[in-house]
Amino acid sequence: MNLESEQVPINGNVSPQDLAPVEGDIIIRTENLNKYFGDKHVLKDIHFEVRRREVVALIGPSGSGKSTLIRCLNALEKADSGDIYIHGERLNPNLSVKQLSPIRRELGMVFQNFHLFPHMTVLQNVIEAPLLVRKLSKEQAVALGESLLAKVGLLEKRDVYPSRLSGGQKQRVAIARALAMQPRALLFDEPTSALDPELVGEVLKVMKDLAYEGSTMVVVTHEMQFARDVSDRVVFMSDGSIVEEGDPDELFRHPKEKRTQHFLERVLSVLP
């Protein structure tokens, strides 16, 4: 399934010419993004950009704001100031939930704890949004759902309920569900952190395949090996700021900032 094959305009009645010019195909862009929880400054002037087909690994210590950043991108958290552009269209934080819907579907979200719909079978999980939001016909949706389940290696589980799946299988279904909306980019928030160690590999494998096919991805992860091998760019966050970013090999081998060095020393020392 090619992510780029069937792009849907951000808003059904907006023609491409009406969209702001997209320089170099920037899918996600934030400018001066700030977010507070109470008086805690959780995101500080974040400038963040993701280009089409780019795989960005977002790393950093616990509490540095990685989850908050990607949750702001699809308005699961409301930023306090600054701008977010999704494929050139500004994400207006004051839109109603209903008005946000066409923008949210542009970004697929994969959660640490899967959040599959427990009252639906695997296939229903995958085709629910295509049916309701993309208004596909039942046959189209089922065909799409089956091809995506085959892609993540779970076609034989199509009629099973999520409670019968292992964590790794759940996460692969969740990835298929996000792909079914044919989003412009996928956001992953620690997709393997809730998994037993022996199940991490199967999920990373699916993500690797997606990356090699040219999917645009933002991955919050503690899997440094994955960040190093698969991502095109690593972004290191600490204490609400982007401290350093760059080519994975360069950043892992020669971190420029003190905080990056400390963090990498700590996490890489526990790697094999």
Place this chain on the structure above:
Amino acid sequence: MDVIWPVLPDFLVGARNTIFYCLAAFPLALILGLLLALMDDSRFIWLRNPARIFIEVVRGTPIVAQIFIVYYGLGALLASLHPSWALWINNWTAGIGTLALNYAAYEAEIYRAGFQSVEKGQEEAALSLGLTPSQNFFRIQLPQAIPLMIPPFVNDFIYLLKDSAVISVIAGTELTSVLNFFVRKNASNPMPFFLLAIVLYLLMSLPVSYVAKRLERRLRAAL
């Protein structure tokens, strides 16, 4: 026994009317309760506050007082607005109306607890896929909350069967009203009538609570 046989048909009619009152009041209470729960959960304070106040007032006052207010108070109010409107309030409408309003407040709390026990992540997953609020409500939240709400709903229906006795204070036609009538007529030996009424109430409530128990076990096994 020979005191029972002659009155049995009247008591059976009373029991049937009890069931009628409840079957009319409970669906209304479920609908009103859902409305109250949605208002209570709204972003808008002008929806939230009235719902909250209604729920607290209903739960904090005796149902006997409520039925008097509906029967006499509302009756007088309507009569003062237009003489013929007073006809709207009889012991059927006042009885069903009071039970429905009273139970709506309790059902609202059951809805609230049911929706709260659906994981927060479900809504986030739904919204991030682009589902609208109503799609999220009907396709994701409601189907997960309903199985959790059914056992307490059935439980409340049993309470309603018993609480419908309150209609006797405005001289209705349900079982306790019938009981009152015959107790007054036979003040020297009321015991057989009380026993008969108790047996009839049990015959109504026991099957419902049996169904409730089985349902609860089935739903628990399914989770």
